[in-house]
Structures are given as C-alpha cells and as structure tokens.
Amino acid sequence: MAVARRLKQPSWRDARLLIGILLVAAAVSATWQLVRVASDTITVYAAAETLVPGQKISTDQLEKIQVKLPENAEKYVSANRDWGAGIVALRPIYPGELIPxxxxxxxxxxxxRMLAINLESSLPDGVRPGSRVDVWATPRDGAGTDQMAKDSRLVLEAVTVLASGGLDNALGSDGQSRIELFVPSPDLPELIQVLGRDERISIVALPGSKSP
Incomplete structure (x- = not known):
C-alpha cells in the first residue's frame, strides 16, 4: 500500500518564494516613489499666449501646469491663489513660460510707458506683440543717402513691441505702418525729442527675438 508523501514546508531557499518577495518589495517601492514624487509637485500658472508689459492678465490667458519645484516654488504664481483684479504684466511673458x-x-x-510711433515704411517680417526691436533715427536735413546713413543713430535698443500693423490705406498711407512700444522710463526723454524733431524713424528686428 502506497504511503502518502508529506508536504514539505516552503523554505527560504525556495526560488519561487524569493522571487515573489522581491516582486512585492518592488511594487511597494514603486508605489512609495510615486507618492513621494506627487507630493513634491505643485500646480502653477504658465502663459497660454504672449503677454506684454502693461497688459491686464486674467486666468483665460493662462494654463495650469503641474511641475516639480522643490526649492524655488515660492518664486512662481500658484494656480491655487486668488487672482486679483487689475494685475498686469511687468515684462514680456511668452507662451509656455511659468509665471514668476x-x-x-x-x-x-x-x-x-507705452508709446505709439507712425512709420513711413513697412515693418520687418515677424514683428508682432512680444518681439524685441531696435529703434533708429535719421535727421531730415536734405543730405544724400550715404550721409543720412552715416548720421543715423541708435535711439532704443531691444524694446518690447506691444502692437503693430499697417495704417489705413484708404487715407493714402500705403506702405506706412504703426508700432506701439514699451519704452523704459529713462529712455523716454530722448525718444520724445527725436519725435519732436520729426526725424525719420526706422525699426530693426532683433535676430532670434522671441515672438509667438
């Protein structure tokens, strides 16, 4: 008569048992890592479009992004904060940029301050709100083209464009344009003097300047 074999107690040396323990440990570790990473992230605002200096900001122009900011989180605008009325951009903020x-x-x-300038020529391609441009002035003294080029001087460097476009052609202003700039306060007096002398104004786009 055959005798039933006794079942052996699992041993710590059983490979299948060890593999099972390792899998459970790995799952626990992965879960802990996910919880830890989630606790290290915060939800902040980022620009959904180009925002220019002086522009009133609303949450419609922003998007919420969850990011990991362990040390400098306080430097950015939390998406959980109350958005007050009358808030404006103090500098250009570009699409996708976190809001400092x-x-x-x-x-x-x-x-x-914001200043509008009517130009006698078209604007360079790609100039739009958020672009940065240089402003040059040339005296109107009847000199030849070469001399006028020598007399041209840089008035403003790397200023932000707030708005731009062509003038109404129905008024006989074909080829002319208008640009609105954000002019730093220290540079305002010189630009006002240039406009008062009715000098010819030229706009030069900066290579690689950010634009939407």
Missing part, C-alpha cells in the same frame, strides 16, 4: 511673481504687479509698478 516678480513679472506681475499693478500698473503703477511699470518701469516704463
């Missing part, structure tokens, strides 16, 4: 606290404030904090 220092880039927002009240209109009284702007370190510059």
């Amino acid at each position: 606290r220092e880039a927002l404030g009240n209109a009284s904090e702007l370190e510059g």
Whole structure:
C-alpha cells in the first residue's frame, strides 16, 4: 500500500518564494516613489499666449501646469491663489513660460510707458506683440543717402513691441505702418525729442527675438 508523501514546508531557499518577495518589495517601492514624487509637485500658472508689459492678465490667458519645484516654488504664481483684479504684466511673458511673481504687479509698478510711433515704411517680417526691436533715427536735413546713413543713430535698443500693423490705406498711407512700444522710463526723454524733431524713424528686428 502506497504511503502518502508529506508536504514539505516552503523554505527560504525556495526560488519561487524569493522571487515573489522581491516582486512585492518592488511594487511597494514603486508605489512609495510615486507618492513621494506627487507630493513634491505643485500646480502653477504658465502663459497660454504672449503677454506684454502693461497688459491686464486674467486666468483665460493662462494654463495650469503641474511641475516639480522643490526649492524655488515660492518664486512662481500658484494656480491655487486668488487672482486679483487689475494685475498686469511687468515684462514680456511668452507662451509656455511659468509665471514668476516678480513679472506681475499693478500698473503703477511699470518701469516704463507705452508709446505709439507712425512709420513711413513697412515693418520687418515677424514683428508682432512680444518681439524685441531696435529703434533708429535719421535727421531730415536734405543730405544724400550715404550721409543720412552715416548720421543715423541708435535711439532704443531691444524694446518690447506691444502692437503693430499697417495704417489705413484708404487715407493714402500705403506702405506706412504703426508700432506701439514699451519704452523704459529713462529712455523716454530722448525718444520724445527725436519725435519732436520729426526725424525719420526706422525699426530693426532683433535676430532670434522671441515672438509667438
């Protein structure tokens, strides 16, 4: 008569048992890592479109992004904060850029002013809100083209474009254009003097300048 074999107690040396323990440990470790990473992330605002200095900001122009900011989180605008009325951009903010606290404030904090200039020529291709341009001035003294080129001088460097476009052709202004710039306060007096002398203004786009 055959005798039933006794079942052996599993041993720590059983390979299948060890593999099972390792799999459970790996799953626990992975879960812990996910929880830890999630706890290290915060939800902040990023620009959904180009924002220019002086522009009033609303949440419609922003998007929420979850990012890992372990040390400098306080430098950015949390998506959980209340959005107050009258908040404006103090500097250009480009699409996808996280919103720094220092880039927002009240209109009284702007370190510059908006100024519109009518131009006698078309704007360079690609100039639009958020672009940066140089402004050159040339005296109208009846000199030849070569001399006028020598007399041209840089008035403003790397200023931000707020708006741009052509003038109404129905008024006989074909080829002319208009540009609105954010001019730093220290540069305003010289530009006002240039406009008062009715000098010819030229706009030069900066290579690689950010634009939407």
